[in-house]
Amino acid sequence: MTNILDTTKPVRAGEELDIPKLEAYLLEHLPGSKGPLVVEQFPGGASNLTYLLKLGEQELVLRRPPFGNRVKSAHDMGREYKVLSKLCKVYAPAPRPLVYCEDESVLGAPFYCMERRHGVVLRRKLPEGLKLDPETLAKLNRSFIDNLVAFHHIDYTAAGLADLGKPEGYVGRQVGGWIKRYEASKTSEVADMEFLKDYFPANMPPEVAGTLVHNDYKFDNIMLDPADLTKIVAVLDWEMCTLGDPLMDLGTVLAYWVEPKDGPALLMHAFGPTAMPGSMTRRQLADYYGERSGYDTSNVLFYYAFGLYKTAVIVQQIYARYVQGFTKDERFAQFDKTVAALSQEAARAVNEGTL
DSSP states (O other): OGGGSOOOBOOOTTOOOOHHHHHHHHHHHSTTOOOOEEEEEOSOOSSSEEEEEEETTEEEEEEEOOTTOOOGGGGOHHHHHHHHHHHTTTOTTSOOEEEEEOOHHHHSSOEEEEEOOOOBOOOSSOOTTOOOOHHHHHHHHHHHHHHHHHHHTSOTTTTTOTTSOOOTTHHHHHHHHHHHHHHHHOSSOOHHHHHHHHHHHHSOOOOOOOEEEOSOOSGGGEEEETTEEEEEEEEOOOTTOEEEOHHHHHHHHHHHOOOTTSOHHHHTTOOSSTTSTTOOOHHHHHHHHHHHHOOOOTTHHHHHHHHHHHHHHHHHHHHHHHHTTSOOOGGGTTHHHHHHHHHHHHHHHHHHTOO
């Protein structure tokens, strides 16, 4: 089944790394390492860039901000490195970080390297040769939520992450912050985004708890055991991890969770096999999370809509970089249509009152 493991491709044009400088840095800061250095790129992801480094016989994963990045707070490599250095000791799916470099003369931006884990990543298109029967998918859905619940119940103070953020007032800060990010990245007027900008500040629910939140938990950010596709061996992309309301994480999950009844534009937004037979509906998923976590999910509609809005803002930021010529990745050329589809669904949800 090795053909279903997550694989790399040649580095995309415009996202190449300075191999001689990087190799020299790694040989100096990783005792016992030997060259030569070979660099490949993981094809998934549209925010921070992820590369596979083959340093002699050693394999590492490198993370760096996107080229042309203007939102420093959203791509803080030092913060991501700190989170993983603490989290990997108390949460098995968190990869172990190995080295952090803040010297921008090496690659033009801060970066860090971590251990490589091997497994299966489920994206919009399943790996060739992989089949998921309804029973396996139903069990995977439960594992997916159980893992999130376990993460939300980590004692972050004991883990040394109490200074990662301020849980109190988190929802309000998120609402205000993401509205500002959207305004800074707008390339055209989108009516539903304007409607939501007014809706969220006026309809914020009381916060239910203060926990660690991942902020981008979805199928293509988890890695599965190829021998048991219901077992999670890694959780990836920790760039937005902080302390806050766990239901904001649930809202993000729901925003990525498309169903068969959703329109074509939303179905194109799938991040995994959520619309396949055996998968939960958004309502079932929200109810299961509430049952397993013990948190009150009665206001889940707000979190779902905000998850869609936040995702739309992230997509808009990427689209703005494409429009401005900072990335030539043609995957991003139609991202304005994704912004419209996500905001339309969020407006529908709050107007109809249904997931």
